[in-house]
Amino acid sequence: MTIRVNNIILDIDEDISLLEKKVAKKLRLPINEIKNMKIIKESIDARKRNIIKFNYCIDIEHDNETQIVAKANDRDVKLETVIYNDEFPFGEKTLDHRPVVVGMGPAGLFAALLLAKKGYRPLVFERGEAVDERTASVEKFWTTGQLNTESNVQFGEGGAGTFSDGKLTTRIKDTRCDFILEALVKSGAPEEIIYMGKPHVGTDILKTVVKKIREEIRSLGGEVHFSSKLEKLIEREGKLAGIIVNGNEISCNTLILAIGHSSRDTYEMLHKSNIHMEQKPFAIGVRIEHPQRMIDLNQYGRYAGHPRLRAADYKLTYNSKSFNRGVYSFCMCPGGLVVGAASEENRLVVNGMSYHARDEQNANSAIVVTVGPKDFQGSSPLAGMEFQRHYESLAYKLGGGNYTAPIQLVGDFLKDRVSEKLGSVTPSYKPGYEFRDLRQCLPSYVIESLKEGMIDFDRRIKGFADSDAVMTGIETRTSAPVRIERNEKLQSISLEGLYPAGEGAGFAGGIVSAAVDGLKVAESIMKEYSPFKNY
Template structure:
């Protein structure tokens, strides 16, 4: 057990060593009696822009934790006992075959890691390439417009997160989050992700991290196969008995389906195999870019260039009463770039990406509007997916049918005018852009909600709706368009032995939550089956 202390504050120019004195004062004891200190969380309090502070939560070791905490009777000081327990009661059924993991995004990666560490020797199949080869393929697409539909920004080792900001924030409260962060650090991520309030790795570092986790899986007896695509599953009497990978039958009775939110052909295949799924809401819109200096000044005022402060972030939401829709910022990338993120021929979508330093000229974020089954045509479980495809096809045609993205300045967007020249913001999109009216590749109700949202967001961040800010279309892969329904054992409700997991199954919304879901399904398998 440790003592957890909340609300230790330092002024922006204080040295970190002062934290010992603050802790001693809080605990009413001499500094020399304080044991080992571990920073659990560091956040920035910028509510007063002329008096920015750092707020800390720390753990300390003490030989008489309970007595000290009881004596202080301080709500900020408590005993901390919660920690992820990897040890649990394993099942007694025998696996005839090794468990199979489909997909190497966060869910598949961490499911495979835990299974491997516990002796289950999983077989892992990823349709895309290993991250180094995948990086070359993606960079070639950005340079030439030549798309590889099997290995791209969406598919390949590390999942879509490998070409993003590598954000590790999550709203879920689960002790498995700490396990995920610790494994990231072991694999080469900066130690600061353990305690930063808004941790991120950056795409440059994340690529090395996922490679190291892959090697850890292999070290414990797992096998990893790239360029290996799930084509269909084989079933008998309501149970899975195998999977067809690249034309080859792989027998299995436990399969983790961690396919990511863009594996549309896989959705079609498994639906045809009888795996039950339903359409779910998601959001669609654009990427918006501003000078990072604008966001920094709005957040930090005159401290915006302070060496202790990194590129500022924002999170914005607005509810349109008239249109009964929400518009919000999503996957905000400070000091980042906008990139082409297509995975299907003749369909265009974009995403945001940052390197660890977050030192590029622009800030970018998705600005998206909620859509749901009532907006989709037909009653198919894949109607939301077809909705995405339709608007991505329009964006592709609007840009010139060569993966060039349509771009419009905010002032022109609000006034229904096509842009003809840039202002203060240079679009960062690769491979290329063309001035086009975005209303021609998005639903009218999305356009109108975006307009309302822009007006409201300008009240919260002065200059947000500046005429020169740049909008790039379209952002359509915010989350999965389906949910693959599962039971209390986390198995598919229609096919025993299939464990849908992560963002692609509709049960997560980011790197950490997807990784946590992967751990959960791995645990479920291990609680059913004995170690090999």
């Protein structure tokens, strides 16, 4: 048990060493009675641009914690006891075969890590390459336009998050988040992610982190296999009996399916295998780039560039009454890059990415519009996926092939004309770009909703709709286009032993929430089965 103290405030120029003194004052204690002070959360209060403060949540220990809390008589001071408990009774059923995890994104990675820690010796299969080889494949694509459809920005060790900003923000309140952040720090992520209000790792550090987690899984008795694609499920009497990977049959009674939101051929295989899935809404749109300096000035005013402040971000939402659609920013990357994120031949999709330092010239974000079953053609559970494919194909053709992206300046976009030259913003997209009319690769209701949103966002961030800002098409992979339905044991309602997990199954939206879902599924298996003992 600890004492949690909220709303400890530092001015921007006050040194962090003053925290202990301020905590002691709030608790009416001598400083020397405070033990093991730990920052739980640090957030920036920039509501008044020219009066910026840091707000802290602090945990401390004391010999008389209950008495101290009562004495403080302050709503910002309370006892804190809730922590993630991974100690629970294992199930009594015996595993005939090692549990299998398919996919090494956050859900699969953390499911495998927990299983390995508890003695279940998981088998992990990832269709893409290990992160070093995967990085080489991705760099080749960005340089030459030569796409490896099995190992790319979407597929490979670490999942799609490996080539992203590495955001660790989540809206879910779950003690498993602490387990995840601590595991990331243990594997090389900065310790600040434990307490930052908007933590991120960055693609450069994430690559090292996922390798270390992989090696920990192996050291604990797990196996990890790359370039290993799930091709078929084997069912007997309504139960999972095995899988086919790279043409080889593997006996399997428990399978955590953590495939990610872009495994379209796997969705097709599941559909043919009569695994129940349903259409799910998502969003599509573009990436927009502004000078990072402009975003910093809007957020921080005269303090823009202050050494204690990181590159500023933003989060914007708008509801189009004309089209009854949400328009919002997604996966905003301060000081980042717009990159090619295709996973299928002749289909173009973009994404955002930042390194840990977030020190590139441009800020970028997806600006997307909600779409749903009413927009898809047909009742097939894969109709949303085909919707994505259709517009990605249009974008590929519009760019002229070789994964060259269509771009348009915001000023020209709002006036329905093709741009002819760049202004003050240089696009960062790789492999390359061409001036095109984005109306030719997005639905009209998306285009018109984006225009409304841009104008509204400009009222909140001065210069957001500046004529020189660059829009790059198109963003389609905001979330999975399907949900693989599961029961109270987190198994597929269609096949006993199949555990859909994470973002690709439609149960998460980001690195941390996907990892949390992976832990939940691993726990479900452990509560039913005892650790795997056969060698």
